[in-house]
Amino acid sequence: MSAMNTETIENLPWCIEPNEGESISHYFGRFRRHEAVCVSSPGSLSKAAGIGPVLARWEKFRFNPFPSQKKLEAIGKLIGLDADRIAQMLPPKGEKMKLEPIRLCAACYAEQPYHRLEWQFQSTAGCNRHRLRLLSECPFCKERFAIPALWEQGACRKCHAPFRTMKKRQKVYS
Numbered sequence: 001m002s003a004m005n006t007e008t009i010e011n012l013p014w015c016i017e018p019n020e021g022e023s024i025s026h027y028f029g030r031f032r033r034h035e036a037v038c039v040s041s042p043g044s045l046s047k048a049a050g051i052g053p054v055l056a057r058w059e060k061f062r063f064n065p066f067p068s069q070k071k072l073e074a075i076g077k078l079i080g081l082d083a084d085r086i087a088q089m090l091p092p093k094g095e096k097m098k099l100e101p102i103r104l105c106a107a108c109y110a111e112q113p114y115h116r117l118e119w120q121f122q123s124t125a126g127c128n129r130h131r132l133r134l135l136s137e138c139p140f141c142k143e144r145f146a147i148p149a150l151w152e153q154g155a156c157r158k159c160h161a162p163f164r165t166m167k168k169r170q171k172v173y174s
């Protein structure tokens with residue numbers, strides 16, 4: 001899509017529901033790729049909402065300064081989602097984020113293919129649901145994972161191994 005088209009985004013007619021615990025990075029990547037939306041860059045969406053270039057930062061889990069209520073309302077209005085729902089995809093107050101590496105519980109991903117926000121909390125050591133350690137890189141080729149906004153294929157960006165197949169390489173966490 002051309003830059004000209006992306007600059008004329010108006011209130012979008014589709015509401016795309018976030019999944020339980022989905023990270024803001026994964027959500028906005030999914031949103032932008034949705035066939036009814038097709039916005040190629042976080043910049044275009046940010047601009048259409050009139051909130052400056054912050055979305056690209058949020059997609060990298062950079063929340064400094066923390067997203068204001070005003071910005072959440074502006075982007076929420078554009079995409080048809082309450083500011084509260086967007087706020088749920090952000091870390092709770094006091095929860096420190098790990099920007100890198102991007103982490104994955106492949107067993108969770110095999111059940112429902114999306115990046116969970118809590119995987120990026122500094123306080124998260126493993127997946128409590130599966131009692132497995134999180135992966136910080138592809139177990140097959142050691143490439144680090146892309147930011148979740150780019151998880152279109154659900155696979156390693158280098159060797160293309162599907163994320164779901166990586167669960168057998170996760171170590172037990174107790």
Ligand SMILES: [Zn+2]
Pocket residue numbers: 105106107108109127128129130132
């Ligand atoms: Zn899990």
Ligand SMILES: [Zn+2]
Pocket residue numbers: 138139140141142143156157158159160161
């Ligand atoms: Zn790989």
